[in-house]
Amino acid sequence: MNIPKSHPRFVSLSIREKIVKGYDNGLVAKEGLLAHGRGEAFDYLIGEKTTNTARAAINAAASALLSAHSPVISVNGNVASLCPKEIIQLAKITKAKIEVNLFYYDEHRKKSIAKSLKKAGAKQVLGTNPKSYRRISGLDSSRRIVDRDGIFAGDVILVPLEDGDRTAALKRAGKTVITFDLNPLSRTSQTADITIVDNIVRGMKLLVSSCKKSKRKRSNFNNKKALASALSEIKNNLKRRTSIA
Amino acid sequence: MNIPKSHPRFVSLSIREKIVKGYDNGLVAKEGLLAHGRGEAFDYLIGEKTTNTARAAINAAASALLSAHSPVISVNGNVASLCPKEIIQLAKITKAKIEVNLFYYDEHRKKSIAKSLKKAGAKQVLGTNPKSYRRISGLDSSRRIVDRDGIFAGDVILVPLEDGDRTAALKRAGKTVITFDLNPLSRTSQTADITIVDNIVRGMKLLVSSCKKSKRKRSNFNNKKALASALSEIKNNLKRRTSIA
Numbered sequence: 001m002n003i004p005k006s007h008p009r010f011v012s013l014s015i016r017e018k019i020v021k022g023y024d025n026g027l028v029a030k031e032g033l034l035a036h037g038r039g040e041a042f043d044y045l046i047g048e049k050t051t052n053t054a055r056a057a058i059n060a061a062a063s064a065l066l067s068a069h070s071p072v073i074s075v076n077g078n079v080a081s082l083c084p085k086e087i088i089q090l091a092k093i094t095k096a097k098i099e100v101n102l103f104y105y106d107e108h109r110k111k112s113i114a115k116s117l118k119k120a121g122a123k124q125v126l127g128t129n130p131k132s133y134r135r136i137s138g139l140d141s142s143r144r145i146v147d148r149d150g151i152f153a154g155d156v157i158l159v160p161l162e163d164g165d166r167t168a169a170l171k172r173a174g175k176t177v178i179t180f181d182l183n184p185l186s187r188t189s190q191t192a193d194i195t196i197v198d199n200i201v202r203g204m205k206l207l208v209s210s211c212k213k214s215k216r217k218r219s220n221f222n223n224k225k226a227l228a229s230a231l232s233e234i235k236n237n238l239k240r241r242t243s244i245a
Numbered sequence: 246m247n248i249p250k251s252h253p254r255f256v257s258l259s260i261r262e263k264i265v266k267g268y269d270n271g272l273v274a275k276e277g278l279l280a281h282g283r284g285e286a287f288d289y290l291i292g293e294k295t296t297n298t299a300r301a302a303i304n305a306a307a308s309a310l311l312s313a314h315s316p317v318i319s320v321n322g323n324v325a326s327l328c329p330k331e332i333i334q335l336a337k338i339t340k341a342k343i344e345v346n347l348f349y350y351d352e353h354r355k356k357s358i359a360k361s362l363k364k365a366g367a368k369q370v371l372g373t374n375p376k377s378y379r380r381i382s383g384l385d386s387s388r389r390i391v392d393r394d395g396i397f398a399g400d401v402i403l404v405p406l407e408d409g410d411r412t413a414a415l416k417r418a419g420k421t422v423i424t425f426d427l428n429p430l431s432r433t434s435q436t437a438d439i440t441i442v443d444n445i446v447r448g449m450k451l452l453v454s455s456c457k458k459s460k461r462k463r464s465n466f467n468n469k470k471a472l473a474s475a476l477s478e479i480k481n482n483l484k485r486r487t488s489i490a
Contacts, residue, residue: 016276016279019279020275020276020279023275030265030268030278031261031265033275033278033279033282034261034264034265034278034279034281034282034285035282036279036282037278037279037280037281037282037283037284037285037286038282038283038285038286039282039286040279040282040283040286041282041283041284041285041286041287041428042286044428045290183286183289185289185483185486231483231486234483235480235483235484238476238479238480238483239480241430241476
C-alpha cells in the first residue's frame with residue numbers, strides 16, 4: 001500500500017506496514033498483528049507522542065542497563081520487525097546480549113528472527129541453540145525456555161512487548177525487568193521494575209540516545225508513580241479530545 | 246489453542262480465536278486482525294461489558310431498523326467471523342438485506358464471506374454480482390462500489406466496524422447510518438447517526454433481542470451526547486482501575 005505523507009495517520013500506518021511486512025516475512029505471529037492493534041489504540045490514547053513520564057522511564061532504563069553486570073535484550077517478532085537497528089545499537093552501547101524469545105513458541109520463526117537480526121548487523125543472537133536451553137520456573141513447558149548464556153544468566157533484562165506471566169516469572173527469578181508496554185494497566189506494566197509507556201518505535205530511539213549520554217548514574221525511579229502518571233496523561237488526553245470533538 | 250475457562254481473559258481470547266479462524270478461512274484481512282486488536286484495547290477500557298449508554302444506542306438502532314423502508318446490513322470479514330448467526334437473525338426480524346462490503350477490496354474474499362453466511366443460514370447475500378454494482382460518490386475507485394439492490398437503494402444502513410471515509414460517504418448519500426465502534430472518538434463514531442460503543446459479539450445479540458421486543462416506537466436518541474457519555478465511562482473506568490492498581 002502506498003500511503004501519502006499527507007495522510008493524517010501516516011506515521012501510524014507506516015509503522016503498521018512494518019508489522020505486516022514482518023508477518024509476511026515469517027517474523028510476526030498472527031497474534032502479533034492483534035497485539036500491535038491493541039498497541040495502536042493505546043498509542044492513540046497517549047496522543048501518539050512520547051510523554052514526559054515515558055522520558056523519565058527511558059532515562060531510568062538507560063541507567064539500569066549501563067550499570068548491569070550482564071544485560072540482555074529479549075526480542076520477539078514484533079520487536080524485530082519494528083526496530084531492529086535500534087536493538088543492535090543498544091546492544092552495542094550497553095554490551096547487552098540479544099536473545100530471541102517468543103510467547104507463541106515456534107523454532108522456525110525463532111530462526112527467521114535471528115537471521116533477520118544478523119542481516120541487520122547483529123554479531124550474536126542467542127536463543128536458537130537447543131544445547132543452551134535452560135528453564136525458568138513458574139511457566140508452562142514451551143514458555144519457560146531461555147538461553148543459558150542470555151536471560152538465564154542475566155541480571156537486567158529488557159523485555160519489550162512481553163506477556164504478564166513471563167514478566168512475573170523473570171521477577172521471581174530475581175531479575176531486574178525493563179519493559180515497553182503502551183497499556184499502563186497491563187500485568188506486564190504493573191510487574192516490571194521499569195515500564196516505558198511508549199511506542200517502541202519512538203522510545204527505542206530515545207533509549208539509544210539516553211544510553212549514549214548516560215554515565216551509569218543511579219536514578220530514583222518509582223514505577224508505580226510513573227504508571228499512575230501515565231494513566232493521568234491518558235485521562236487528560238481523553239478530556240482534551242472530548243472538548244474538541 | 247486450548248484456552249482454559251478459568252483464564253482471566255477467557256472471553257476475550259475466545260473472541261480472538263474467532264477472528265484468527267476467520268483469517269485462516271480467508272474471510273478476514275491481515276488489517277482486520279490489527280483492527281480487532283484495536284477493538285480489544287477499547288473494550289478493555291470500557292470494562293468489557295455493555296454500558297448503559299450502549300444499551301440506549303442499541304434500542305435506538307432497533308427502532309430505526311424496524312421503521313426503515315429498506316434496511317441493509319453491511320458485512321465485512323470481521324463481522325462475518327464474529328457474529329454470523331446474529332446477522333442472519335437480525336436480517337430476518339427487520340427484513341433487512343445483507344450485503345458484503347469490504348474496505349480492503351478483494352473479490353475472492355467477498356465470495357468467501359458470502360459463502361460462509363449462506364452456510365450459516367442466510368437466504369440472500371448481496372454485493373458479489375458485478376452486474377449489480379453501483380457507485381457512491383466521494384470515495385476512491387474500489388471503495389465506492391455498493392450493490393444496486395442493497396446499500397445503493399437502502400435508507401437505513403447498519404455498517405458495523407466501518408471506516409470513517411465510507412461512513413461519511415453514506416451520510417452524504419442521505420442514508421441513516423448505524424454503526425458498532427468501540428472507539429467513541431473515531432471518525433466513524435462521530436459521523437454515524439447512531440453509534441453503538443460496544444463489542445459486536447455482545448451488542449449484536451442485544452440488538453436482536455431489542456428488535457424482537459421493539460414496536461417501531463420513535464426514540465429520541467442523541468448520538469453526540471451518547472458519545473460524550475461513552476467517553477465519561479472510559480474515564481471513570483480508568484479512574485476506578487487506577488485506584489485498584
